[in-house]
Amino acid sequence: MFKTGEQASFQARDKAEMYEKEREKAKQRKNGRVLSVQNLSVEYKVGREIVKAVNDVSFNLNYGQTLGLVGETGAGKTTVAKSIIRVLPTPPARITGGTVQLDDQNILALSDEAMRSVRGYRISMIFQDPMTALNPSIRVGKQIAEAIQIHEGLKGQEADEKAKHVLEMVGISRDRFREYPHQFSGGMKQRVIIAIALACSPDLIIADEPTTALDVTIQAQVLDLIIRLQKMQNTAMIMITHDFGIVARTCDYVAVMYGGQIIEYGNKQQIFKEPKHPYTQGLFDAIPKMNVDVERLTPIDGLPTDPTRLPDGCYFYPRCKYADSKCEHTPVPSVDIGDGHLCRCLRYANASQDRK
Numbered sequence: 227m228f229k230t231g232e233q234a235s236f237q238a239r240d241k242a243e244m245y246e247k248e249r250e251k252a253k254q255r256k257n258g259r260v261l262s263v264q265n266l267s268v269e270y271k272v273g274r275e276i277v278k279a280v281n282d283v284s285f286n287l288n289y290g291q292t293l294g295l296v297g298e299t300g301a302g303k304t305t306v307a308k309s310i311i312r313v314l315p316t317p318p319a320r321i322t323g324g325t326v327q328l329d330d331q332n333i334l335a336l337s338d339e340a341m342r343s344v345r346g347y348r349i350s351m352i353f354q355d356p357m358t359a360l361n362p363s364i365r366v367g368k369q370i371a372e373a374i375q376i377h378e379g380l381k382g383q384e385a386d387e388k389a390k391h392v393l394e395m396v397g398i399s400r401d402r403f404r405e406y407p408h409q410f411s412g413g414m415k416q417r418v419i420i421a422i423a424l425a426c427s428p429d430l431i432i433a434d435e436p437t438t439a440l441d442v443t444i445q446a447q448v449l450d451l452i453i454r455l456q457k458m459q460n461t462a463m464i465m466i467t468h469d470f471g472i473v474a475r476t477c478d479y480v481a482v483m484y485g486g487q488i489i490e491y492g493n494k495q496q497i498f499k500e501p502k503h504p505y506t507q508g509l510f511d512a513i514p515k516m517n518v519d520v521e522r523l524t525p526i527d528g529l530p531t532d533p534t535r536l537p538d539g540c541y542f543y544p545r546c547k548y549a550d551s552k553c554e555h556t557p558v559p560s561v562d563i564g565d566g567h568l569c570r571c572l573r574y575a576n577a578s579q580d581r582k
Contacts, residue, residue: 259329260429260462261287261310266324268305268486271317275534279305281486283324284560287479289429292456292463294477294494296470296509298530302486303466307432309334310464311349312341328430347377350423352433352452356415356440360407366418367393367403373425389425396421396451413444417451424455431456431463437472449475470513474498482506485531485541488560492567502569504546540572548573 268280280302287293295303308314310326312333326333328348336344353359361369370389374380380388390400396417407415416436423431433452437445453476456463465476473480473494480497482490482505490503501507508526528545537543543553553572560570 257289259286260289262325262327263306263310264325264327266306266309266326267322268302268309268314268319269322270319277533278536279319279486279533280309281536283483283486283488285479285481285488285491287430287462287464289462290457290460291479292465292477294473294480295464295466295483296468296473296480297483298468300530300533301483303483304434305486306483307351307434307464307466310430311345311351311432312336313345313351343377346373346428347426348428349430349432350426350428352416352419352423352431352436354435354438356412356419359419360415362407365404365406366410367405370418370421370425373422377426389421392421392425393418395424395455413440413448416440416444416448420448420452420455424459424461427459428461431461432466433463434466435468452476470498470509482509485536486533487541487570488568489542489570490568491560492565496565496567500567502563502567502574503542503571504548505542508545540570 263286264284266280266283267278270277270279283302283306285293295306297303305314305319308319309321310333314321321334324334328344331344333341333344360366367386367389370392371385374385374388378385378388386403390403393400393403398414398417398421402409407418410418416439420436431452436452437448440448449472452463455461463476465472467473477494479493480491481488482497482503484505490497490501490506497506498510501510505526508524511524512526514523526545531537531541531544537554539556540546540549540553540558543549546553556572558570558572559575560568561574563569563574
């Protein structure tokens with residue numbers, strides 16, 4: 227069925243008005259800090275054991291910036307994200323310390339009802355697996371429209387029209403509004419997930435390994451889409467990944483996690499050009515280099531630290547080539563080694579003490 231010229235004209239006008247509203251909302255956003263996480267600690271009680279998943283994590287994030295949380299599986303990246311958006315399973319999880327400030331609002335102090343008004347409106351999450359993140363029995367358009375109805379108060383046709391607009395923003399025809407998730411490919415499902423996350427133009431997006439389940443060519447398309455929409459809306463973003471290639475493509479700042487701690491933090495240039503922590507250096511040494519001919523890659527020796535039996539001192543010392551007797555029992559502070567480049571290593575902590 228073909229649209230008449232008048233119908234097409236109305237749709238083009240409506241679309242232009244919606245894009246203008248998006249631009250105006252982006253202009254109104256502050257240029258300062260949107261998120262401040264300070265001394266966040268989270269543990270899980272599993273039987274008789276306590277899993278210390280996140281340990282004294284702190285970072286700040288401004289509007290329009292992207293922070294990459296990098297580390298091995300089990301480093302605590304997703305637990306940090308779920309703490310921010312308040313979707314930790316409780317029990318067994320429990321936040322044991324710290325604060326999470328969204329602008330001037332302490333998220334951890336909000337009631338469940340108040341948090342529901344924040345989640346999906348001011349903070350949204352792009353989940354890892356698009357195959358399981360969508361409800362298979364509800365049309366994709368209605369899943370997008372639901373967030374719009376709840377948070378923006380639009381009803382019926384108005385909510386559906388904005389949902390169709392958001393579908394077009396992520397590169398899906400509005401004609402597919404009434405289709406079900408099983409009618410979409412994996413890459414298209416992920417675009418729908420992104421549409422749901424961006425439907426209410428949130429201040430902060432948390433992307434939890436959003437391209438892991440996709441093939442390489444689709445990964446690039448999805449990342450480019452996320453970056454474009456983030457810049458258009460001036461949204462802050464936390465990108466959770468274990469892939470430094472994705473970090474290089476999308477992030478302004480990088481926080482490298484190990485054993486539930488941020489062991490190195492800095493801007494992208496600092497981390498990529500001058501990694502200081504032995505763990506960060508080990509991660510880069512394990513990446514194949516196209517301009518260097520070697521027979522074997524250099525892995526990091528040993529296994530990740532056991533979060534139920536964390537050392538008194540440096541969590542990385544059993545695997546560290548620079549470790550000495552002090553590292554095992556001496557608590558390691560996070561030290562600024564210049565221009566906001568932070569490193570949690572006794573070599574730099576001792577140098578800082580010597581300078582004092």
